[in-house]
Amino acid sequence: MFSITVNDRGIVVLTGRLDAAQTDRAREVFSALEASAIVDFKDLDYISSAGLGVLLATQQRLKKEGKAIKLVNMNRMVRDVFRIARFDLIFEIE
Amino acid sequence: MRRQFEKDIRSLDAIFGFLRKFADEEGIDGQSSYVLNLAVEEFFTNIVKYGRGTGNEICLEAFRDGRTVTVRLEEETPVPFDVTRPTKTQFDVPFEDRKPGGLGIHIAREMLDGLSYDYVDGTSRITLIKNLER
Numbered sequence: 001m002f003s004i005t006v007n008d009r010g011i012v013v014l015t016g017r018l019d020a021a022q023t024d025r026a027r028e029v030f031s032a033l034e035a036s037a038i039v040d041f042k043d044l045d046y047i048s049s050a051g052l053g054v055l056l057a058t059q060q061r062l063k064k065e066g067k068a069i070k071l072v073n074m075n076r077m078v079r080d081v082f083r084i085a086r087f088d089l090i091f092e093i094e
Numbered sequence: 095m096r097r098q099f100e101k102d103i104r105s106l107d108a109i110f111g112f113l114r115k116f117a118d119e120e121g122i123d124g125q126s127s128y129v130l131n132l133a134v135e136e137f138f139t140n141i142v143k144y145g146r147g148t149g150n151e152i153c154l155e156a157f158r159d160g161r162t163v164t165v166r167l168e169e170e171t172p173v174p175f176d177v178t179r180p181t182k183t184q185f186d187v188p189f190e191d192r193k194p195g196g197l198g199i200h201i202a203r204e205m206l207d208g209l210s211y212d213y214v215d216g217t218s219r220i221t222l223i224k225n226l227e228r
Binding site: 017019020021046048049050052053056060063064076077080081084085086090 | 103104106107110124125128131132135136139185189190192193197198200201204205
């Protein structure tokens with residue numbers, strides 16, 4: 001199960017498992033972002049390269065306009081995936 | 095445990111269910127379970143996208159021997175197609191031009207303790223090994 005919502009403070013909240021079968025839902029929300037935003041990973045249990053691809057495309061699009069997404073509250077395994085992919089050099093992770 | 099899955103991205107939920115049941119029965123820890131989920135997803139989706147097999151199904155087999163877990167993905171195919179070969183990652187490409195291609199196999203390879211491919215009697219077989227802490 002995966003869900004993605006934007007809360008009343010504009011924070012993108014990810015919940016559950018972002019795998020290759022769930023990227024359409026994630027892409028739909030991220031492609032609508034027009035300003036810099038925080039993405040909260042607190043309740044995201046799992047991500048694979050398919051999810052990284054959606055985040056990469058979002059960051060590339062926003063950076064062209066001088067904006068960015070910042071990723072917060074990752075669990076240890078999700079953070080490991082970002083580190084191995086060297087995405088910790090692309091995103092601000094807190 | 096052994097089960098066939100339709101060669102379709104929509105099979106992922108059932109595959110994760112299979113791996114969850116295996117992890118529960120064998121007492122696999124959460125971190126190792128994450129690695130196995132990720133590795134199986136990356137290779138399964140690669141076969142779905144690029145595989146040259148003739149059948150509509152992929153067979154998944156998982157077993158534990160002491161502190162070692164083995165998961166195999168098998169596909170009937172007329173030609174060998176080794177998706178475990180090191181892939182080109184784009185670490186040297188400038189950020190704005192970078193694409194995620196090849197990343198999944200790289201991540202799986204880094205997180206696993208063993209990975210091999212063999213082709214016998216018309217069947218491609220990918221073997222994933224993960225050593226457990228306990």
